[in-house]
Amino acid sequence: MTAPTLRPGGRSARVQESIHKAVRELLEEQDRASVTVPQIAARAGVTPSTIYRRWGDLSALLADVALARMQPETESANTGSLSGDVRAWAEQYLDEMSSAPGRNMLRDVQSSLKPSYCATIIGGQLQTILDRYPDQPRPSVDRLINMVAAPIVFRILFSEAPLQVEELHQLIDIALSQ
Template sequence: MAIKEGLRPGGRSARVQDAIHSAVRALLQEQERSTVTVPQIAARAGVTPSTIYRRWGDLAALLADVALARMRPDSEPAETGSLRSDIRAWAEQYLDEMSSEPGRNMMRDVQASATPGYCVAIIGAQLQTILDRHPHEAAPSVDRLINLVVAPVVFRILFSAAALEVDELHRLIDIALRLD
């Protein structure tokens, strides 16, 4: 899917990947995603289409790689003072970002790419950061938070006409934090 492991970070391969990712993002801003093609991306990035096919295999894998790169957090989750409020702040931001049109498209691209476990790893790391900040508070596992908070958010975004309401999100967080 993405550039093979073991390549020098920051070298020519990284520059090519950055150029291709930038080209994809720019084209998706300018036109419908259904009209974006590998030759357009290659021309915009200054590479040949074979470079894209060699590194990603197909357009779906490239779109998923660009989407996954967007999912990587730029910073740690907000620190608000308590476990409950940190999780609420993180979950509200996640709901807001993922229920936007770019967020929905990103989730569809990732879903279509067959990259199991990667999203769970990213989200799990963010949630673990929050849990680690509050060692003296009784806390659920990362898996419990993913199952009871994140999964319903994703399901509603992908398979419902309306995203989860914030009040319902808060109720799910309260359930996840109850350690019966």
Template structure:
């Protein structure tokens, strides 16, 4: 699987992975995901289908890997100057991005694979970066923020007709931040 830690961060392996990820992203812009096939992706990426099967095993694992790569943040979470403001900014952005159709598809791809733990690792890392900015303030644990803010957000996105309302998100953040 391409997510393995032992792979070199550059070189041929990284170029092949990026080519395949790029092919998946491009094809998903052009057609329905239900019509996507490994041979199409391989042809677009300039590799053989066996390259994809050897690295990912199947199409769902590849889609999950592409989704996880897109979920990784490009930068640190917004720094508003306050813990409450940073958590609010992060949670509102997360809700907005993940409740969009591409966000829902990414969450479903990850959920249907063997990789959901990486999603929690990514979210936990973002929240820990926020908490680390305020070493002298009382603050909740990352687990508390995941349980009271991220988990209800993801649950509503995946299993409800409507995502969490922003007002309810704010109320959950207040609960999470209260000690």
């Protein structure tokens, strides 16, 4: 006998979405340190045990919500050039992740058991850009992550100030040079 499969968009997906929505709303209304699993459960219309069973603890739930929010809602800008597309993506990523909510998302993901998933998301976004220009010399996704995304994240998490846009452009130029 095989295990039942979850239906995409079924009850499980609706419960997850209601819990994610409750987390997002509570984080907008109050300081994150005061958000609790019982508050989230009450807002989502589920029992706290539902949250603990699915995520284990609050930090895992916050990380899951952060990862879901990191998924792009739209495809990255298509400027007509590889350099322009990477710049547009990197500037948007820098802007979003430098904000207080972005910084909190990065910290939630960093503290989770799934930090590599963040690299998968970023890698997918960058691969989409690279795939637009198959006839041009182009760097690998790993090179772009190492030379563009990693410095952004490092400076946001471990420095007093985020990377400056001019520095970001210099890194992109180096990453794209062959």
